[in-house]
Amino acid sequence: MEFEEYVSARGQELVRLGFTVSGDYQRAEDLAQIALMQAFRSWRKVRNVDDPHHYVRRILVNEFLSMTRRRSYSEAPTAEIDPQGAVPDHATDIANSDDLWRALATLSARERVVLVLRYYQDLDDQTIADVLGIKPSSVRATASRALASLRESKKTNRIDERLS
Structure with missing residues (x-):
């Protein structure tokens, strides 16, 4: 697969992932652009791995x-921005829900990423662990803590129904 083919096939998906974890469409575009730029630099190696998309998603x-570790990053997602050109699906409805965004904004960046990869990207614990470079048990523990935090935030009923 050539780089241009990959971008055509997966570019919008990367922007949607960036939007879902960051809550900001401009930041999502930046994240996707940075990931694609880094992948392009070593595309010969990337295209030969088993799953190039997994590699780029990890970037x-x-x-x-x-x-998020930098001081200049603002943690509060701005969920009012709807990504243009996004393919509508059930996950977009969940991601655009205002109460869910506010609850997700209370989580740490890693907790938010774990929940997004699990429920939005529908990845299993092993794949999430590979993306984050941690153990699957750490993924489960992080998800458990994040869901417990969401339950404590008094948004339990609406959020739990959407996440299950």
């Missing part, structure tokens, strides 16, 4: 987590 998630 995007790592960039987001690095971004």
